[in-house]
Amino acid sequence: MPARKTEPPAVAIQGLTRRFGAFTAVNKLDLRVEAGGVFAFLGPNGAGKTTTIKMLTTLLAPTEGSLKLCGFDVVKQPREARRCFGIVFQDPSLDDELSAAENMDLHGAMYGLAKALRRERGEALLKMVELWERKDDPVKRFSGGMKRRLEIARARMHEPRVLFLDEPTVGLDPQTRQHLWDYVTKLCKRSGTTVFLTTHYLEEAEKVAGRIAVIDHGRLVAQGTSAELRQATRTKSLEAAFIKLTGHGLREEEAGGVDRLRQFRKMWRR
């Protein structure tokens, strides 16, 4: 469903800057994503993708600049903004001790859905991602792919107008990835939800995303359709265009606390 003209843009970012001490993660970023369709937000490691998503989803305060989601100012109207998006984070954010159904229900409760509606939507969504038979199993017994599916279902409980998917296919097998993208594309067509995704699998971005933006060092480097990007860089594939735009240099990324803690938890659990 194409966006109605009256609908505010799904994402409108102006002059967005985020500094961590002396380091500037996002630097005067301007970005506008119209409602409807799949939008891919690409960039090498450490380019500022996740920082931008964190700011869009109210998890991190911007140093400067303005952000709007579906017309709501993210900083000044966080509750309205929060109601209109759903997110699947890069790392799982499920409660492992709870069952799939309980995770769904808790999410619904936090978004103010009535009990009956929670049950109804929870059932429909769990069936859609083929987890209904496993609904009472604790999430800790789920595989990576199942967790991902559950998270996508959960993010849709409150029917958000914008769905953020931060590297949703990392660590999944080709079958699951294929399935996931089919689902996302269908979702977009059917409900008019805007999907805002990041990924390092450029063939996937090329296949599903109508529009693409590339950022590097916290700045917007290029945007347009996949064809436009290839044309502008005179390359044959999006991957080649991406390399041309962002250079060949390897990116350094600090090992996060999560990795260290995963180790620690493994020991703790014994």
Place this chain on the structure above:
Amino acid sequence: MEVLFALWLRQIKRYLRSRARLVGSLGQPLLFLVALGFGFGPMYRKAGGGDFIQFLAPGVVAMGALFTAMFSGIEVIWDKQFGFLKETLVAPVPRITIMLGRTLGGATVATAQGLLVLGCTFLAGFRVGDWMTFPLALLFLFLIALLFTALGTALACRLEDMQGFQLIMNFLVMPIFFLSGALFPSEGLPAGLNAVMKLDPLSYGVDGLRGALGGPCANGLPVDLAVMACLSALALWLGAWLFEGVQA
């Protein structure tokens, strides 16, 4: 309100499902009860103090609540690192509701753990001296639980990962427990130790709990209750304030 309940219920469910944690955190208080209670019992009796188990049991109950409460609070770090916290932080719910829901849940769990320990002390020969004030004992137990869950939450807001947990256990929780008068009476202590005890929040909780269960009470129940209520409120406020500033 429903959100508060949902988050409270989550803590309860997590507690009931991790049997290992439930049984594991019973171990330490019971070890103290048996080793110290029976070990020092004869000496205590000879010194004219009466039955040491009778004195020690409320302290050990408080210990059970303290450790579970602190751990429940610190669990925020777990959630921070393993993502679930983010799920709650992006929800259209005021931060204070999230903090209160988890803290009340954690406090309920810690109270239950204290009651479990209390049940076990009966097996060791502990007897409640005065059932009339038993509800008051429950209140003290809950206040201990609430105070330290809130404190744990507040600390967790400022910690990056679980590396700091050991530090908190050794330099905060252990001293709070050992210097609280849970294990020894406060009469005739050196002035220095006595002063430290006066600064230890748990000492008021233990004293009140012991008094309400029919044992000796050094400060008097009204004083203990007032101090514990004020400290719990303060810890809740501090926790809520720090939680407000958490960025993922």
